[in-house]
Amino acid sequence: MIRVFIVDDHTLIRDGLRALLAAEPLFEVVGEADNGQALLDQLPTVAADVVLLDLNMPVLDGLATTHRLREEYPHLRILLLSMMTHERTIGEALAAGAHGYVLKNADKYEVVAALQGVAAGKRFLCSEIGLGLLDKLLLQEPRPPAPGTSPGVHLTHREREILQLVASGLTNQEIADQLFTSKRTVESHRQNLLEKTGVRNTPALVKYAMEHGLLKL
Incomplete structure (x- = not known):
C-alpha cells in the first residue's frame, strides 16, 4: 500500500485526486492540505510515503515546501503537480529535491504510474514534458524560423x-x-x-x- 498525502490549494483538484486514488487499491490517501505549511503541520502525526504536491500555492509554495521536506523528512518521496511547463521551472523543482514532475492535464494512468514510480525510488517526468524537451534538442540545429515565430522561443x-x-x-x-x-x-x-x-x-x-x-x- 502506497500512502499518499495530497497538497493543493484547489478543493476541486484535491477531490478529483482523492477519487482517482480511491479507485486504485494500491493507494491510500492519508491526508490533505491546501498549502505547504499546513502539510508540515500535519506530518508529525501522519505516516506518508509520497507527497503529491502542487507547485503554485499560497503561504508556502511547492518549491519552498520541497526544500523543507528534503531537510526535515528525507525519507518522503515528492511528486510535484503543476501546469508550469518551462524547463527552468522544472529544473528548479528537481534541483530542490523533487523526485518527479507531472502536469495537471496528464491522464489518470500517468498520475498512477508517476506515483508508483516515485514510491519505488525512481525519478519521473511526465511524457508531455519529456517529449517537449526532446523536441527542443532535435530543433537545436539552426534553421529558418517559421512565419510568426521567434527564434529560440517556442510557445504553445x-x-x-x-x-x-x-x-x-x-x-x-x-x-x-x-x-x-x-x-x-x-x-x-x-x-x-x-x-x-x-x-x-x-x-x-x-x-x-x-x-x-x-x-x-
Missing part, C-alpha cells in the same frame, strides 16, 4: 492565445472568462511567457511579442 497554442489577449489589454480574470479556464491557470501561462521570453513585466512582454512577430495584427 494556449500561450499564443493568452499572449494575444494580454496584448489586447485584458486582465487575467477577463482572459480566464473568455477561455473558460481559471484565473490561476492564466497566471501560470502568463508566468511561462515571461520566463520563455526573458522579460520582466507585461509591457516588456507585449513589446517583445510585437518585435518578434508573435502577435496577429
Whole structure:
C-alpha cells in the first residue's frame, strides 16, 4: 500500500485526486492540505510515503515546501503537480529535491504510474514534458524560423492565445472568462511567457511579442 498525502490549494483538484486514488487499491490517501505549511503541520502525526504536491500555492509554495521536506523528512518521496511547463521551472523543482514532475492535464494512468514510480525510488517526468524537451534538442540545429515565430522561443497554442489577449489589454480574470479556464491557470501561462521570453513585466512582454512577430495584427 502506497500512502499518499495530497497538497493543493484547489478543493476541486484535491477531490478529483482523492477519487482517482480511491479507485486504485494500491493507494491510500492519508491526508490533505491546501498549502505547504499546513502539510508540515500535519506530518508529525501522519505516516506518508509520497507527497503529491502542487507547485503554485499560497503561504508556502511547492518549491519552498520541497526544500523543507528534503531537510526535515528525507525519507518522503515528492511528486510535484503543476501546469508550469518551462524547463527552468522544472529544473528548479528537481534541483530542490523533487523526485518527479507531472502536469495537471496528464491522464489518470500517468498520475498512477508517476506515483508508483516515485514510491519505488525512481525519478519521473511526465511524457508531455519529456517529449517537449526532446523536441527542443532535435530543433537545436539552426534553421529558418517559421512565419510568426521567434527564434529560440517556442510557445504553445494556449500561450499564443493568452499572449494575444494580454496584448489586447485584458486582465487575467477577463482572459480566464473568455477561455473558460481559471484565473490561476492564466497566471501560470502568463508566468511561462515571461520566463520563455526573458522579460520582466507585461509591457516588456507585449513589446517583445510585437518585435518578434508573435502577435496577429
